[in-house]
Amino acid sequence: xxxLEKSLILxxxxxxxxxxxxxxxxxxxxxxxxxxxxxxALHVTLVPSPLFVPSYTGINDQLNGTExxxxxxxxxxxxxxxxxxxxxAKWKRMALQRxxxxxGEGLYTDMNAIRRDEVVxxxxxxxxxxxxxxxxxxxxxxxxxxxxxxVQRIYGVLRTIGKEITEAYPQLQLExxxxxxxxxxxxxxxxxxxxxxxxxEDAYAKEKGAxxxxxxxxxxxxxxxxxxxxxxxxxxxxxxxIILWNPLLEIxxxxxxxxxxxxxxxxKAQLLAAGxxxxxxxxxxxxxxxxxxxxxxxxxxxxxxxxxxxxxKAHIGEVQVSVWPQHVIESCKQANIHLLxx
Numbered sequence: 001x002x003x004l005e006k007s008l009i010l011x012x013x014x015x016x017x018x019x020x021x022x023x024x025x026x027x028x029x030x031x032x033x034x035x036x037x038x039x040x041a042l043h044v045t046l047v048p049s050p051l052f053v054p055s056y057t058g059i060n061d062q063l064n065g066t067e068x069x070x071x072x073x074x075x076x077x078x079x080x081x082x083x084x085x086x087x088x089a090k091w092k093r094m095a096l097q098r099x100x101x102x103x104g105e106g107l108y109t110d111m112n113a114i115r116r117d118e119v120v121x122x123x124x125x126x127x128x129x130x131x132x133x134x135x136x137x138x139x140x141x142x143x144x145x146x147x148x149x150x151v152q153r154i155y156g157v158l159r160t161i162g163k164e165i166t167e168a169y170p171q172l173q174l175e176x177x178x179x180x181x182x183x184x185x186x187x188x189x190x191x192x193x194x195x196x197x198x199x200x201e202d203a204y205a206k207e208k209g210a211x212x213x214x215x216x217x218x219x220x221x222x223x224x225x226x227x228x229x230x231x232x233x234x235x236x237x238x239x240x241x242i243i244l245w246n247p248l249l250e251i252x253x254x255x256x257x258x259x260x261x262x263x264x265x266x267x268k269a270q271l272l273a274a275g276x277x278x279x280x281x282x283x284x285x286x287x288x289x290x291x292x293x294x295x296x297x298x299x300x301x302x303x304x305x306x307x308x309x310x311x312x313k314a315h316i317g318e319v320q321v322s323v324w325p326q327h328v329i330e331s332c333k334q335a336n337i338h339l340l341x342x
Contacts, residue, residue, distance in 0.1 A: 007121035008195045008248050008328060017171050018337055024171060027307050033161045034131065034306075040104060041153045044133055047099070048110035050091065052082045056151065058282025059090045080327065084114050090231040092134035093261060093296050101294070104115045106135025112295040120324060122249065122307070124317050127322040130305075134298030142260050142295060144214075147230055147238050148182055150297060151212045154256065155180040155242065158306065165310050172312050175243045176244070179211035184215045187225035197226045198252070205252035206244040214240035217271070231270035232279060233298075234259035242301075248312055255306050258299020264289050315339065 018026060035260040052072075053059045060069055060083050069083040085091065087110050095107060111132040137146065140189050159176045166174045181204075188200040195203065199216050203256065205211050217229030217236035229236060239259025246253035262270060267288055271277045279285050287293050313319055315332060318337035324332075324339065 007119060009122040009251070010331060011248070013313050014336050016336075016338060018169060020340075022169065023311060023313075023318065023331075026165060026311050029168060030161060030165060030310060031303065034157070034301075035056065035219045037157045037160055038108065038131065038133070038301075039086070042108075042133065042135060042150070043104060044106040044108045044135060047095065047109050047131070049088055049095075050078050050085065050110060051112065052084045053064060053091070053110055054080045055083045056080055056283070058279065058284045059094070060085055067115060070099050070114050070116050070334055085111070085124055086113055086115055086128075087111060087130075087300055088132040088134075089230070089298065089300075090263075091134060092298055093233075093293050094284065094287070096136050096296060097293050101136045103136045103138045103141075103294075106133060106296075106298075108133035120322075120328065123179075123253070123308075125304070125320060125322040125324075127320060129303040129320060130300040131303060132298070132300045134296050136294045137260070137297050138230050139263075139295055140252070141297075142235070142238065142263065144238065147214075147240075147260055147297070148212070151182075151242065152180060153242070153256070153260075154301070155210060155212075158242075158255070158301075160305075162310055169311075172310070173178055174310060174312070178243070180210040180212055181208040182212050182214060183206050186215065187218055188213065189220050189222060193222075200226075201243055201252035205243050206250075210253075211243050212240050213243055214238075216240060217270070231262075231274035231276065232267055232285060233261055235262050235266045236270060237266075245308060246309060248314060253305070253309055254302075255309060256299055256301045259297065261296045261298060262288070263295065264291065 052064050059063045071081045073081055109132050113128040115128055117128055118124050150189050162174050162176045166172050183204060192200040192203055198237050215237055216227050216239055219225060241254050242256040243252045243254050271279055304316050307319040315337045321342055
C-alpha cells in the first residue's frame with residue numbers, strides 16, 4: 001500500500017533493496033553501460049555541451065512556456081544575461097550542423113540543469129540530469145516507422161542495462177517486458193474517456209509494462225491537451241514519451257521524452273497554435289526557417305529516473321544529490337527513505 005503526503009509517494013513498508021554503498025556502485029555501472037550500449041545502438045558520438053547560453057539566442061528549451069530559467073550576468077563577457085539551459089533540445093540541432101554530422105550520424109551529451117519552477121516530489125527535483133541525444137535524418141525519415149524503430153532501439157538498450165544490473169544485483173528481481181507498445185494520446189483518451197491523462201498512462205502502462213505514448217502537445221478531440229510540449233523542437237505528430245510500469249510505486253514512470261524535430265512548416269504552425277509566433281525572430285528559429293539546420297530526431301533520457309527505476313528506489317533523492325524542502329526530508333526519514341546527503 002502507498003500513501004500520498006502532499007506530492008510524495010510514501011510506502012507503508014519500504015526498505016531499499018541496495019545499501020547506500022551498493023547504490024552508488026550500481027549508479028556508476030548503469031552510467032558505464034549506457035555509454036557503451038547507447039552509442040553503438042544509435043550511432044552517436046559523445047560530445048561536450050554548454051551549461052548556459054546568452055538569453056538572446058532563443059536556444060533554451062521553453063518547456064511548457066511558463067518556467068523561468070535561472071539567469072545571471074557575467075560582466076567580463078558582455079551585458080546580455082546568461083540562462084542555464086532547461087535542456088539541450090535546440091542546441092543539439094545547431095551543434096550537428098556546426099560539426100558537420102551527416103544523415104545517420106548523431107551526438108549525445110551529459111546534460112545537467114536547474115529547473116527552479118519544478119514542483120518537487122518523489123520523481124521530480126529542481127536538479128535535472130539526463131543523456132541528451134540528437135541524430136541527423138533525411139526528410140524521407142520524418143515518419144512514424146522511423147520514430148518507432150528508434151524507440152525500439154532505445155528500449156532495447158534500457159532492457160539490456162536492466163539485465164546486466166539484475167545479474168550484478170539479483171536481489172533487485174527486475175523484470176522488463178520484451179516489447180514496448182505504441183499508443184497515441186488520442187487512443188488513450190478514446191480508451192479511457194473519463195480518466196485524467198496521468199490515469200490513462202497508469203492504466204495502459206500497468207497492462208503493457210512498457211509503452212511509448214505518441215503525439216503529445218496538440219489538442220485532443222476533447223479540446224484538451226494530454227500534456228504540454230514546447231512548440232519549437234518536437235513535431236507534435238511525431239513525438240512521445242517512453243513510459244515504464246513501476247511496480248514498487250504502482251505508477252506509470254516516464255524515463256524519456258523524444259521525437260522527430262520540427263521542420264520549417266511545422267515550426268510555423270506550432271508557434272501559431274501555441275500563441276507565440278514572435279519566437280520566429282529568434283536566432284535558432286530564423287536558422288531553421290531559412291533551411292540552415294538539418295532534419296533531426298532527438299530526445300533526453302533521465303539519468304536519475306532510469307537509475308531510480310532500475311535500482312528499485314522509492315524517491316529520486318536516493319540516486320541524486322539535490323536540495324529538498326524540510327517537510328520532504330522529514331517525511332522521507334520517517335518512511336525509511338535514505339536521501340543522498342548534500
